[in-house]
Amino acid sequence: SQTIHQWPATLVQPVGSPLSLECTVEGTSNPNLYWYRQAAGRGLQLLFYSVGIGQISSEVPQNLSASRPQDRQFILSSKKLLLSDSGFYLCAWSVIGDRRYHGYTFGSGTRLTVV
Amino acid sequence: AQSVTQPDIHITVSEGASLELRCNYSYGATPYLFWYVQSPGQGLQLLLKYFSGDTLVQGIKGFEAEFKRSQSSFNLRKPSVHWSDAAEYFCAVGAGNNDMRFGAGTRLTVKP
Numbered sequence: 249s250q251t252i253h254q255w256p257a258t259l260v261q262p263v264g265s266p267l268s269l270e271c272t273v274e275g276t277s278n279p280n281l282y283w284y285r286q287a288a289g290r291g292l293q294l295l296f297y298s299v300g301i302g303q304i305s306s307e308v309p310q311n312l313s314a315s316r317p318q319d320r321q322f323i324l325s326s327k328k329l330l331l332s333d334s335g336f337y338l339c340a341w342s343v344i345g346d347r348r349y350h351g352y353t354f355g356s357g358t359r360l361t362v363v
Numbered sequence: 364a365q366s367v368t369q370p371d372i373h374i375t376v377s378e379g380a381s382l383e384l385r386c387n388y389s390y391g392a393t394p395y396l397f398w399y400v401q402s403p404g405q406g407l408q409l410l411l412k413y414f415s416g417d418t419l420v421q422g423i424k425g426f427e428a429e430f431k432r433s434q435s436s437f438n439l440r441k442p443s444v445h446w447s448d449a450a451e452y453f454c455a456v457g458a459g460n461n462d463m464r465f466g467a468g469t470r471l472t473v474k475p
Contacts, residue, residue: 254406291467292407292453338406342463351397351455352463354406 250275254339254355261362267312267326269358271339274320279341281322282352283314286336298322334362365390365456369466376444377474384439384469386454395457396437398428401468402450410452413437424448449473 251274261267273279283295294307296314304314311330315323322339336359340352368387376382388394395414399407411422418430428439437454454466 292465294463336404340407351399351409351412351457352407354399354408356406357404359404 250341250353252339252341252353252355254358256358257356258359259361261329261360263331263362264328267324267329267333267360269324269337269339269360271322271324271355272320273322273341276320276341276343278319279343281316282340282342283322283324284338284340286338286357288335292338296324329362331362334360336360365394365462365464367454367456367464367466369452369454369469371469372467373470373472375472375474378446379443382439382441382444382448382471384452384454384471386437386439386466387435388437388454388456389435390456394437396428396430397455397457397463398422398426398437398439399453399455399465400424400450401453407453410439444471444473446473446475 339355
């Protein structure tokens with residue numbers, strides 16, 4: 249069966265420090281991968297999505313970047329964190345070509361607090 | 364572009380009472396609609412989905428939702444709420460090749 253792993257679960261980082269959040273998917277090949285951010289009391293904001301290795305689409309210009317070095321690995325990064333980067337980050341995957349029918353499967357999230 | 368509106372930010376119901384969470388969408392073609400649930404500090408779990416056929420769909424945990432094209436709605440219902448249903452609920456519409464739009468969410472509190 250397919251599983252999605254996201255780590256770390258929680259992270260406290262000082263302003264100006266770098267960030268690296270990792271997401272991996274098991275049990276499927278060539279998934280679509282997504283990074284969402286959920287600010288406190290707000291909905292989900294799509295940050296990046298990827299349809300293949302090295303293919304990244306950015307939805308919102310910001311202090312973050314994403315990379316997909318392997319088929320089932322998706323990394324969210326920042327060179328210098330801002331206070332406004334605090335939030336709950338969710339990774340998700342979907343079946344290519346059929347995501348409308350199956351929806352997305354989400355990881356358990358990373359709570360990032362920038363201090 | 365499609366959009367989703369969840370009019371209720373927060374709802375409180377008593378345990379054992381019925382529940383209805385509202386969702387309205389805007390989309391020019393046949394939408395693909397989903398409801399997700401998020402427990403505190405957790406990811407989102409798919410409750411149910413609709414993309415064609417019977418407009419009343421059954422999901423996990425005793426939830427159901429009804430698609431009403433004339434009202435552009437996809438409301439989530441449960442006949443008897445349990446304390447473990449306290450969570451945040453998100454409605455979403457999927458369309459296009461890489462587009463899933465989520466509502467802002469409705470937080471459900473269950474009173475004992």
